[in-house]
Amino acid sequence: MGQTRPARLVRCCHWLLSTLGFGEKAEARVVSFGVSTLRSFDVEPLAFSKLDAGDYKYTITATDTTGKPVSTSTSFSVKTATVKTTGVKLAPTSLTLNVGASATLTATVTPANATNKTVSWTSSNKTVATVNTKGVVTGVAVGTVKITVTPLAGGTPATATITVKSVATSNITFSGLHTVPNPLTKGTAVSVKGTINSTQKLKSVTAKIDTQTGRDKKCATTFTEANNAVNNVKFDLKAFDAGLKFSKLEPCDYTYTITATDTTGNQATKTINFTVKTAPTTTPAPPTSKPGPGASMDTKLKYIFGKSMGTQTWTGYSNSLASQVGKNLKTIELDVWTLVAGKKVAKKKKLTVHVKVANEVQLIFRDIFNDPEQFPISLNTTGSYTNRGNTWSLHNYGLAIDINWDVNPMVANNQVKNSKYKPGENPLCIPANGSVVRAFKKHGWYWGGDWVSKKDFMHFGYINK
Ligand SMILES: [Zn+2]
Numbered sequence: 001m002g003q004t005r006p007a008r009l010v011r012c013c014h015w016l017l018s019t020l021g022f023g024e025k026a027e028a029r030v031v032s033f034g035v036s037t038l039r040s041f042d043v044e045p046l047a048f049s050k051l052d053a054g055d056y057k058y059t060i061t062a063t064d065t066t067g068k069p070v071s072t073s074t075s076f077s078v079k080t081a082t083v084k085t086t087g088v089k090l091a092p093t094s095l096t097l098n099v100g101a102s103a104t105l106t107a108t109v110t111p112a113n114a115t116n117k118t119v120s121w122t123s124s125n126k127t128v129a130t131v132n133t134k135g136v137v138t139g140v141a142v143g144t145v146k147i148t149v150t151p152l153a154g155g156t157p158a159t160a161t162i163t164v165k166s167v168a169t170s171n172i173t174f175s176g177l178h179t180v181p182n183p184l185t186k187g188t189a190v191s192v193k194g195t196i197n198s199t200q201k202l203k204s205v206t207a208k209i210d211t212q213t214g215r216d217k218k219c220a221t222t223f224t225e226a227n228n229a230v231n232n233v234k235f236d237l238k239a240f241d242a243g244l245k246f247s248k249l250e251p252c253d254y255t256y257t258i259t260a261t262d263t264t265g266n267q268a269t270k271t272i273n274f275t276v277k278t279a280p281t282t283t284p285a286p287p288t289s290k291p292g293p294g295a296s297m298d299t300k301l302k303y304i305f306g307k308s309m310g311t312q313t314w315t316g317y318s319n320s321l322a323s324q325v326g327k328n329l330k331t332i333e334l335d336v337w338t339l340v341a342g343k344k345v346a347k348k349k350k351l352t353v354h355v356k357v358a359n360e361v362q363l364i365f366r367d368i369f370n371d372p373e374q375f376p377i378s379l380n381t382t383g384s385y386t387n388r389g390n391t392w393s394l395h396n397y398g399l400a401i402d403i404n405w406d407v408n409p410m411v412a413n414n415q416v417k418n419s420k421y422k423p424g425e426n427p428l429c430i431p432a433n434g435s436v437v438r439a440f441k442k443h444g445w446y447w448g449g450d451w452v453s454k455k456d457f458m459h460f461g462y463i464n465k
Contacts, residue, residue: 053080056075056076057073057074057075080115085109085114085115085116085155086110086114088119088149089108090106090107090108090159090160093159094160095162097163098165099140099142099165102136102137107121110155114151115153117151118151121133123137123145123146124147127143128141129145131147137162142165144161144163145162145164146160147162173197173198174268182274183274184275185277185278186277196258196260200266203262204261205259205261257272258270294444303356304357304399328354329398330358331350331352332353333348334350335365335366336376336379337369337377339428344374346369349377351401352384353385354397354399357462360443361401364443375430376404377404378406381402383405385397394461399462399463400461402458404458407426408420408429409456411454412454413452416455430447432449445460445461446464447460
């Protein structure tokens, strides 16, 4: 900008910048020039770059030494420079929505100082999801769509992928879950099995053991099952067997927790509380099957009474024990030969014995009945169980049988000859080498006729007492 002045000395000069339409002074500055030599001027600095957009009038007034001002002016407009839009960013770029649910996508036009930041939104399939002018996406139906945002001033659009899914009905239940024995004896291996019923595909099932009391003894395992049917998934927790070392747990209180998670994120847990205790020091279990004929007396008594019996236990017999014994008696019916008017006739003989020897007694009497000897048994002088009160006797327990007691007496050894015991003469007397003694001995029973200091020829005992 320049100005040629008349050939008179300039005394002063100033410029005035005003906004058109308002006539107001925006900025005024008096610039003093060196007199007499000025022929041209260049006003600096004029901060035009700082002017806001608008229309301006620029006036310069020069005054010479005569005091007469001369003005000249020029008008101009300041306009804002246009910043071009390069594109737009979208966040998030993928989203999963339930049908009927909404979420907002955020569009950011680049660069940040772009002149025009308006955008438009479109959905690739409005039947799946819609989008409004604010970027709010609403799921309409199951499917996948692309939401595109486009800067209206040009530049690269951006897209987000929206997956719309149905509102899942999620339900997980446990059934048939094996419980852990409580208390659990230390060293016992336990396998926990069960079924998890899920309306949704299961994503994972985990199981862990935590101590209830915070002891530092833990056992945990995890497995993930990925390929299951969508509905009614059946999980067989047998797969845990290898990982759950219950047998290694120290005595403590534990909580066993199974957590199932389906693909919708729904979780269900099942907890089982149990206590591990040290194995008690146990005596060997009594035999559950009948001891063989050669078994020891102690083994035989364990079989009957479930425990070892010291001999002192057998020195007395109380009425309370009698009632207890009564529960263990069984009356059986046997085929026997008996004498009727001097002839052998087959009859039925009822005998009440201990339940645990009942079958054995049946076998013994079958042997006797089937033997060609056809040894006759008197129905009225043959028996087993009798309550003999506070007197030691196997008969108190139904564990001894007396046969034909009227002619097979109990006598001192040296009185045998004078007694009624006349085997060979009286068919009702039990011969030592006869079928009766053979049958009882075959099954491990003892005959009182074998005793030494005294003889009890009628008596056959489950043990040698
Ligand atoms: Zn007897």
